[in-house]
Amino acid sequence: MALKAFSQEWMDAWLKSIQTSQEYKEIAKEWEGSVSIIVNPDPSKGIPDPVYMWTDYWHGEAKDFHYCDKAKAESANFVMSGDYIRWKQVAKKELDSTKALMQGKLKLKGDLTYVVKHVKTVNKVVDLLAALDTVFPDD
């Protein structure tokens, strides 16, 4: 059954898929740190308020995925933000996340050199997200 995007069940499924991926464990063995995802509100698409999601990773393990408030989201090692439509494109693999950053379609606060060095980790996390059967608010 398709999971509703931005629901806790959806985040739990994403977390589980990362935790059970042997390939992820190998690729991400040097990654340390939290990444928050901020989805800008878009009432016309069913996102009336900003969505703040906290994800945390440590040496090949995915630790904790949950919703949070703005202050906590902004305290993550890496803060990625953007419009709903961009996140939907990323989650459906219609938009490459690093390309989106370079084109200004998504924003990043944090050490870009670290992200570049670990770009395979980033791509794997996105791949696993895209593999989920997801229904989006405006589908």
Added chain:
Amino acid sequence: MAYDQDLEFIYYGPTRVVFGVGSSREVEVEMSSLGCGRAVVMTDPGIIKAGLLDVVKDTLGKKCVGVFSDIPQDTGVGTVNRAADYAKECGADIIISLGGGSVIDTAKNVCIILKEGGRCEDWQGLGMLSGPVTPHIVIPTTAGTGSEVTFATVLFDETKGQKVLTNEMFNAPRVAILDPKMTEKLPPLLTAGTGMDAMCHAVEALHSLQHEPIADGLAIHAIRLLSRNLPACVDNGSDLVARGQVQIAALLAGWSFGNALVGIVHAMAHSIGAIARVPHGTANGILLPHCMNFNLEDAVEAYGMVAEGFGVRERGMDDLTAAKESVKAMKAFTKRIKHPQKLSEVGVKEADLPRASELCMSDGSILNNPKMVIDSSQVLEIYKKAF
């Protein structure tokens, strides 16, 4: 030339361009048209010594409220913070940069701090600005960096020992004033090195994974102008017609790579530059033919366009042959302009190469290279060939 069916891109180039011999005297008019009245000029000691600051200061008169000139080659986070403090003390409402890439990139980051507050290190990331920054007019004194029209900057991060990129749409300068007189006194070696920076921007924009038709067109014409005019500038620095054409080429290449981005040549030049302090354009110029060889099979069409720009693509020539001709032409061109050929000629030690190869893997530019770079051993191999 073919583009994928799913071609999609955003082209952005908001900078107003003023060109002409003596056009630096337009700076006061341009500043007034932006509604500004208190300018701090950012420059460096070499520019002052060459007498170029006098022209700008005379034109601005009392509207020049300060000059900050303590900007080194390979500017860094600390320099930006000191410059921003100075500009705030002066009550600047506009920054005018008079210099090369380091001066311009310092000024761009100062404009962020003046508008958004904080320190330079608070603005690490991509797309973090909330709106347009403090106005910035650029008068380049080299022809290569293209920074006068891009929204990217490169800074040396002293704590990491690495060059770091910023990419902020809102940080494009408002006005670029290209005055060929401002580059007239550049010595031949610096003319060649900065010119190869522009050449490298054009080639890298063409082979970037994010290349697109507008950026491609700008890049091809930049290569055309550089191949025809840079040798004349090296031979006779007072040739203001050639100087002007090379300035325009550098600007076109800046618009091109500012949108299409760059690849492995820049990642490698940033990395070896951070370690061995090789001037950026010189590192680019040495590495470019070697990186083109590395990329060749994945950038055949792009290098076919380089061959067109150089005028070495004969009618009916297939892409692969044209691409190979472009690499030969590039190598011959660097020799023609008496550009250094090896990293060992410009102060690099063999022991620097492994560390530079590792640093290269975390440089944002490498993401756009047409041939995927899987590990640092591939980079090391190129460095060794260029050593």
